[in-house]
Amino acid sequence: MASAGGYRGLHNFINEIRQCNSKEAERARIDKELANIRTKFKSDRGLSSYEKKKYIWKLLYIYVLGYDVEFGHMEAVALISSTKFSEKQVGYIAASVLLHENLEFVRLVINTMQKDLLSRDENYQCMALTAIANMGGREFAEALSGEVLKLLISSSTRNVVRKKAALCVLRLFRRNPDIISHETFALKMGNLLQERDLGVLLSSMSLLCGVVAVDSRGYEVVIPKVVAVLERVAKGIDIPQDYTYYGIPSPWLHVKALRALHYFPVIENDGVWTKLQEILRRTISSAPIDKNTNKNNALHAILFESISLMMHLNMDSEVLTQCVTLLGKFVSIKEPNIRYLGLENMSRLSLVPEMMTTIKAHQEQIQLSLNDPDISIRRRALDLLYRMCDAQNSHEIVDQLLSYLTTADFAIREELALKIAILSERFASSLQWYVDVIISLIDKAGDHVSDQVWYRVVQIVTNNEALQSHAAANVLRKLQDGSSHETMLKLSSYILGEFGQLLQGSTREIFHLLKDRLGSATAPTKGLILSAFAKILVRSPEDTEIADSIKEIFKRYGSIPDAELQQRSVEYAVLSGKKEATEVMSLMPKFPERESSLVKLMSPESNEASLPIARGRNVDRDAEALPSATQSNDLLDLDDAIENTVPVVPLTPEEPAKAGQSDPLDLLAGLSVTEEAPAAAPPAASGNNAADPFGGYSDLTVGNSSGGSGLTPQLAGGSLEDWHSKLCVSNKGVLYQDQYLQIGVKADYQKAQGRIMLFLGNKHTAELSNVVLSIPPIPAYRIQLGSVPTSIAAQAQVQVPVAVSCVEASLDAPKLQVVYHVQGEAAKLDLQMPVIPTKFFAPVANVDTNSFFTMWKSIPDAPLKLQQIAQTTNALDMARTQGLVSAAGLTVAQGIDPSPSNVVGVGAFNCESSGETVVMLRLEIDPRSYKQYRITVASNNALLTSSTKEFLVKELNR
Amino acid sequence: MIRFILLQNRQGRTRLAKYYVPFTDAEKHKIEHEVHRMVSGRDQKFTNFVDYQNRKIIYRRYAGLYFSLCVDSSDNELVCLEIIHLFVEILDHYFSNVRELDLVYNFHKVFAITDELVLSGELQESSKKVILDRLGLLEKIE
Helix, strand or coil, X not given: CCCCCCCHHXXXXXXXXXXCCCHHHHHHHHHHXXXXXXXXXXXXXXCCHHHHHHHHHHHXXXXXXXXXXXXXXXXXXXXXXXXXXHHHHHHHHHHHHHCCCCCHHHHHHXXXXXXXXXXXXXXXXXXXXXXXXXXXXXXXXXXXXXXXXXXXHCCCCCHHHHHHHHHHHHXXXXXXXXHCCHHHHHHHHHHHCCCCCHHHXXXXXXXXXXXXXXXXXXXXXXXXXHHHHHHHHHHCCCCCXXXXXXXXXXXXXXXXXXXXXXXXXXXXXXXXXXXXXXXXXXXXXXXXXXXXXXXXHHHHHHHHHHHHHHHHHCCCHHHHHHHHHXXXXXXXXXXXXXXXXXXXXXXXXXXXXXXXXXHHHCHHHHHHHCCCCCHHHHHHHHHHHHHHCCCCCHXXXXXXXXXXXXXXXXXXXXXXXXXXXXXXXXXCCCHHHHHHHHHHHHHXXXXXXXXXXXXXXXXXXXXXXXHHHHHHHHHHHHHHCCCCCHHHHHXXXXXXXXXXXXXXXXXXXXXHHHHHHHCCCCHHHHHHHHHHHHHHHHHCCCCHHHHHHHHHHHXXXXXXXXHHHHHXXXXXXXXXXXXXXHHHCCCCCCCCCCCCCCCCCXXXXXXXXXXXXXXXXXXXXXXXXXXXXXXXXXXCCHHHHHHHXXXXXXXXXCCCCCHXXXXXXXXXXXXXXXXXXXXXXXXXXXXXXXXXXXXXXXXCECCCCCCCCXXXXXXXXXXXXXXXXXXXXXXXXXXXXXXXXXXXXXXXXECCEEEEEEEEEECCCCCEEEXXXXXXXXXXXXXXXXXXXXXXXXXXXXXXXXXXXXXXXXXXXXXXXXXXXXXXXXXXXXXXXXXXXXXXXEECCCCCHHHHHHHHHHCCCCCCEEXXXXXXXXXXXXXXXXXXXXXXXXXXXXXXXXXXXXXXXXXXXXXXCCEEEEEEEEEEECCCCCCEEEEEEEECCHHHHHHHHHHHHHHHCC | CEEEEEEEECCCXXXXXXXXXXXXXXXXXXXXXXXXXXXXXXXCCCCCEEEECCEEEXXXXXXXXXXXXXXXXXXXXXXXXXXXXXXXXXXXXXXXXXXXXXXXXXXXXXXXXXXXXXXXXXXXCCCHHHHHHHHHHHXXXX
């Protein structure tokens, strides 16, 4: 029997838990134990070292079982500062599992960790390094990175410590990239890679990958060292036996070294390049097949990584053909893992022209994988078909996907529907084809098609007369075939109501088909069917039989409880008898052309390890292909994705993006000549003084209630404008304070939603009575104010939750009106809620230079792109400015603008009406004075652009 | 990078959960539940990879235990799969013929072993000998 490492009490406890035959019994046993442990830790007797460890292990076991042991956190942390090795070890292991970097609690251990890092005992150093690597956050990076870097680099550090230090640096670097200075670290990295010990090399190589994934510039000096390591493992030179895995020299180090090279666009040193090519060629010519699964996997891991690197580095075409042939072989292989990887790597490489021809040759094989029983393979096949789709094969692929839709299981239908929608608009050869595809899509997968998609079809059909009778005939056919999905029904009602009369002699059939579905339709659809009937009635009055039936229906619906349908029916019934009816029911006017939203050009979430794909090869194709890469990752929100990818009218086959054709820096320079932005709109963030009944924020007196009451609140400790403006860049703080009342705010924003907690504190010695809070409705935000207690006792605080949804970008901010009474006298406050568009910005990770410029260029001038030159009284400090840009919700994008005095930022604004919109900022600060700057803000929404710009200008000038 | 390592039995009991990015307890429970449901529902003949929240689960079943790693979608799948096997071989050596019960009673040692194998979500050491020697040494201090 396995024992619990010498802790008998622990062993018995685990035994007892195992014997519990119900969840309740287990819970009861655990509660008992938790109570016991609590008492033990509280007892004055003091616990022995053995007991302390035992109880922490028990707590950890209870935690692993899924129970809360929060009270034990402190005890675990306390053990860390013990002077006994074994106690410290237990403390560190437990804390690493129980705590995580976002708990404020973990900061308590920073000091102890620092001491342990400085210890002379390498085992203490190892424990601290492991713990930092397990739970270190940003504060850790700031406090401890110095010591950790010293351990990594010092010549006296032993291997066991050095490899931990390397990965510890990686963790801290991921939390704060500034801990490493690029100029000096590249050389140190080079030295680390000359290490002989393969364990240290592996950790160092992982560190290198993490660092160059963010930015490889300046690290070119390490390339020869990486290639030397690669040569060592590839040729098996000086590899100790225990570093081989099934006879292969460390496949992990091999793959990491290949991966590190992938982050560099080119290998410039000829000698190194020749050596690398030779290694890679050897790898692919010895195509691995081994009976042992582990060996086979290791060999294929290296092979796939090598192929990927060869494609990236653009080796000569003979070798590339060999790679392509290998991948072609893999996609038809039986072994599922290899086939999966074949499909995935083909997808990744679909940007490479040589690859495209081969992929197309395997189209049939790939389509077969769409029907594989394993969803993982189906997903990769779908991804690949999606990526390989172009103007030539789009009809075939979309047809294939549509027919697959009929049999596809639920897990993949949504993704499939989305991809069909995207492909059909991207490669629409004609509007008619697009409309037909979408109608089929709605017919087959109506549940996964958002309303935006059918609105889109309505717009296109309305705006293009040539399509109208075709579309009407198509939806009619679908109804005839029995289609009755709600979305299909909405679309059909609209199209047939508008254009049904273009189908000669079908009126009667249209009426009956819709009437059959009226009873079971939902209320909004019923409304659309009723409108269709009204149009039929007015436009074809000659068919009296139908006219009578329709009037009968209006009569019936004229007395149903649903107010909307009832009113509609009554109005239609009355209207149809009047001579103006024909005019009212004439064809709908054309829709205005809609703006294309290019959101999602930027990856909303991309992990740091994401590989640059064939970056050096073909820049403009790369830029073009970005959206597909992100869409394929983010399929959860069909509404959003469809909305964001709905095209401009008219649809044209996509033009290749032109980002690569001119120098990206020229692109920005070209924009600088744009004339000044139009008259500035009033800042969204600050109150508009003219409209402010109290005549500005500098007045100390706020109360001036219309009742002429005598209560005069005196602002305490700040001004309304200061408080408001601080809250605009922070989510916590004071909104208002006078001698009686303090209002604090704590807010949390997620995409288009915000949760605000108002803290109303009574500072007075008497009760505040008749407290009333109100937020007058404004169109840009949907606001729900939680319940407000009518009175607040002396010195007491109450909380009032407020839920905010951002409907659209706006310059208006919601107001908060507060009334309270002190001893019968009323005070009335009119405050501005710190709710502004920038609060609904989500960060954009990993802004890619190409997509940034593509998008920047695609946004036309004012009002979508606004520019302003302004002066500040105090010199702008770069750190503060970047901090301000971040606080405003924009992600500061490094490396896009080469000038160190400029700041480029990107944010994704979220609102309900248009989903996600990317906002881009460029701030050029005069490097001589740091007092003059030019700000340019661009987005696809004029209000968003101007509110963001105004906000930033105001904050910068503070 | 590896975002978490999970060891779960067929019933969904978590035997080891090691996270390299911060999650709240509620999120952890949800992840453990979802990952178990996903991997345990898969046929033995399927791939060892499943998409999970824009990332990937690389998993392998040994007798009644599922070993799952969550990695970035661009990570090399096969080399991650072999990290699992390396882990299993080390457990097997350490416990000489490891069984699920060894991991239950010695869960704390499994944490210590994991810390010698993976750090910051990256493989720290690939030599079984180096790891086992190190574990032996640490136990002597204890």
